[in-house]
Amino acid sequence: MSGIIPPVFARGVFLTLVEADRYTARGSSNWRNCRRPAYRKECDPLEFEPLDQFQQRRKKLSEIEALGHSAYPRKFAWTHTARQIGEQFETRTAEQLTADPVNVRVAGRIIALRPHGKAAFAHVTGDGVRLQLYIKLDVVGEQAYQLFRLLDLGDIIGISGHLFRTKTNELTVWVEKLELLSKALLPLPEKWHGLADVEQRFRRRYLDLIVNERSREIFIRRAQIIREIRHFFDSRSYLEVETPMMHPILGGATARPFVTHHNTFDMDLYLRIAPELYLKRLVVGGLDRVYEINRNFRNEGIDAIHQPEFTMLEFYQAYSDYSELMDLTEDFFRVLAEKICGSTKVKFGDDEIDFGHFERLTMREAICKFWPEAAAPAPNASELAAPGGPRTLAERYNVFARAHGLVPFANVTKLSDGELTGELFEQVAEAHLVQPTFIYDFPTAISPLSKQKPDDPSLTERFELFIAGMELANGFSELNDPFDQEGRFRAQVEKGDPESPKEVDTDYIRALSHGLPPTAGEGVGIDRLVMLLTDSHAIREVVLFPLLRTEGGEPAEPPAETSGEAK
RNA sequence: AGGGGCGUAGCUCAGUGGUAGAGCAGCGGCCUUUUAAGCCGAAGGUCGUGGGUUCGAUCCCCACCGCCCCUACCA
Numbered sequence: 001m002s003g004i005i006p007p008v009f010a011r012g013v014f015l016t017l018v019e020a021d022r023y024t025a026r027g028s029s030n031w032r033n034c035r036r037p038a039y040r041k042e043c044d045p046l047e048f049e050p051l052d053q054f055q056q057r058r059k060k061l062s063e064i065e066a067l068g069h070s071a072y073p074r075k076f077a078w079t080h081t082a083r084q085i086g087e088q089f090e091t092r093t094a095e096q097l098t099a100d101p102v103n104v105r106v107a108g109r110i111i112a113l114r115p116h117g118k119a120a121f122a123h124v125t126g127d128g129v130r131l132q133l134y135i136k137l138d139v140v141g142e143q144a145y146q147l148f149r150l151l152d153l154g155d156i157i158g159i160s161g162h163l164f165r166t167k168t169n170e171l172t173v174w175v176e177k178l179e180l181l182s183k184a185l186l187p188l189p190e191k192w193h194g195l196a197d198v199e200q201r202f203r204r205r206y207l208d209l210i211v212n213e214r215s216r217e218i219f220i221r222r223a224q225i226i227r228e229i230r231h232f233f234d235s236r237s238y239l240e241v242e243t244p245m246m247h248p249i250l251g252g253a254t255a256r257p258f259v260t261h262h263n264t265f266d267m268d269l270y271l272r273i274a275p276e277l278y279l280k281r282l283v284v285g286g287l288d289r290v291y292e293i294n295r296n297f298r299n300e301g302i303d304a305i306h307q308p309e310f311t312m313l314e315f316y317q318a319y320s321d322y323s324e325l326m327d328l329t330e331d332f333f334r335v336l337a338e339k340i341c342g343s344t345k346v347k348f349g350d351d352e353i354d355f356g357h358f359e360r361l362t363m364r365e366a367i368c369k370f371w372p373e374a375a376a377p378a379p380n381a382s383e384l385a386a387p388g389g390p391r392t393l394a395e396r397y398n399v400f401a402r403a404h405g406l407v408p409f410a411n412v413t414k415l416s417d418g419e420l421t422g423e424l425f426e427q428v429a430e431a432h433l434v435q436p437t438f439i440y441d442f443p444t445a446i447s448p449l450s451k452q453k454p455d456d457p458s459l460t461e462r463f464e465l466f467i468a469g470m471e472l473a474n475g476f477s478e479l480n481d482p483f484d485q486e487g488r489f490r491a492q493v494e495k496g497d498p499e500s501p502k503e504v505d506t507d508y509i510r511a512l513s514h515g516l517p518p519t520a521g522e523g524v525g526i527d528r529l530v531m532l533l534t535d536s537h538a539i540r541e542v543v544l545f546p547l548l549r550t551e552g553g554e555p556a557e558p559p560a561e562t563s564g565e566a567k
Numbered sequence: 568a569g570g571g572g573c574g575u576a577g578c579u580c581a582g583u584g585g586u587a588g589a590g591c592a593g594c595g596g597c598c599u600u601u602u603a604a605g606c607c608g609a610a611g612g613u614c615g616u617g618g619g620u621u622c623g624a625u626c627c628c629c630a631c632c633g634c635c636c637c638u639a640c641c642a
Contacts, residue, residue, distance in 0.1 A: 056594070115604095117597070168602075170601090188592080192579075192603060200634095426642090499642095
């Protein structure tokens with residue numbers, strides 16, 4: 001999105017540039033192509049801070065062209081990456097490298113320069129690995145050495161040469177030929193401390209990735225995790241599918257949506273808050289096992305474990321119920337931990353998460369188990385199950401909360417027993433669930449899409465998996481009775497909350513009326529899973545470009561259609 | 568949304584009610600096995616933005632912008 005220099009114009013500058021102001025000539029219709037941040041009032045010539053260094057490097061670029069080198073050549077035929085050189089030749093001794101020379105062509109970004117007059121050392125990175133180069137005037141020749149002198153930290157170069165070992169025994173390329181592959185007009189962050197400012201790390205993620213190895217590793221590992229997820233489900237005969245991200249009717253979760261608009265249909269659409277209802281339509285359609293790795297959008301708060309757009313895995317399997325899914329989920333997490341981290345025991349902050357052992361507690365058991373001592377007496381499960389029991393306990397909890405400066409429940413009288421049970425669980429138990437724990441048998445009142453338990457209609461066959469105090473997964477035996485489903489949808493609409501659906505998704509009810517097999521389905525928060533497996537404690541560390549407010553203070557203007565013709 | 572913290576050179580950070588400092592990067596010079604290379608020299612700043620108090624504000628006060636933390640919201 002940064003400025004694009006029209007080639008003709010750029011060429012003219014490179015050939016004629018002596019003073020910087022030649023370059024800043026404006027008014028050319030070519031500038032119509034110049035995309036700039038919306039908060040900038042006019043289309044300035046391509047220039048960025050630090051201006052002195054930007055201009056300095058631009059000057060060098062024109063000098064490089066004057067030497068006859070292409071500024072931005074098309075390609076470079078490499079034989080090895082920096083990583084491959086390390087992997088393949090690290091064991092070769094200096095004698096072996098002399099006796100049996102290894103020739104390489106390798107490309108990378110310059111990250112360190114140590115010139116010594118007529119020779120120099122440099123480090124480049126390629127594929128995340130550092131590689132040292134040694135460049136000597138009397139080896140590469142006057143012309144190439146002149147080019148080398150015009151290079152800066154951040155430039156991308158390609159070299160050819162052979163491997164040798166220096167006095168300090170570092171595997172190094174003895175450079176014979178050198179070419180510039182891309183000039184960096186802006187400097188890299190400081191070489192010892194890198195880019196530490198969190199805001200800048202997210203806004204300029206490209207710099208973060210160059211400079212902070214941990215950041216790079218997180219996203220490589222994230223990709224491995226996604227790959228293993230696909231492997232896990234593909235090998236179990238699941239079909240990967242893609243369902244719409246723009247929904248005419250809200251559904252599949254309780255959340256506040258983003259709204260967008262389709263012009264031709266003149267139709268408002270919601271960005272999906274969950275793919276659930278579409279995936280179950282597919283099971284109706286005979287795709288008995290489906291999964292989708294999907295982006296969801298929820299217009300809600302942002303904190304260490306919430307982003308407005310986040311990635312979920314959802315999968316559905318016909319002829320199963322939630323207890324089978326809990327077993328599958330244990331396998332899933334254990335396999336991922338082993339494959340990604342090499343062990344079922346994974347360090348997460350001060351904790352060691354053991355993916356080899358999962359606890360299972362009903363929601364009512366969890367409330368009883370973690371009931372605060374100061375709010376004694378602890379309830380028992382039958383107290384929670386009794387009509388009005390959760391309300392009595394919520395009131396008891398509120399007495400305790402007010403006495404201890406905690407936030408009491410606001411709407412004890414308005415909420416149902418089921419809703420209060422959910423609230424109690426969240427307040428009392430959730431934060432304690434560090435080791436993998438399934439909480440199961442959720443109240444029906446907070447589970448509009450799950451099937452009730454045969455022996456207790458106040459509860460559903462639903463579970464959530466908690467690890468490190470975070471909700472990681474949510475699964476249930478899918479409600480497939482269309483009459484029951486319609487009734488629960490209507491109840492949601494009648495509630496009229498901002499998070500509730502505004503209308504009943506009758507097509508989904510119609511789909512159920514064609515017959516959904518007994519099906520179990522589950523969603524897994526991929527961002528949170530990546531957090532766990534990379535020891536990251538903020539979701540934005542595992543999302544490449546987390547949402548930040550627009551830089552520059554002024555709200556971004558929509559791009560004007562006529563801006564190109566305005567002059 | 569409420570409370571707290573932060574914003575100083577491109578980067579990482581010091582600092583003070585009296586016109587601002589270091590290291591790295593950059594610039595000029597020296598240097599043919601260094602690796603935080605070294606040595607010499609010069610430069611670089613509307614101290615987030617806008618108001619106010621003051622003889623004088625980067626510092627004190629207010630508002631705004633952005634980021635972080637806590638709380639709230641959040642299946």
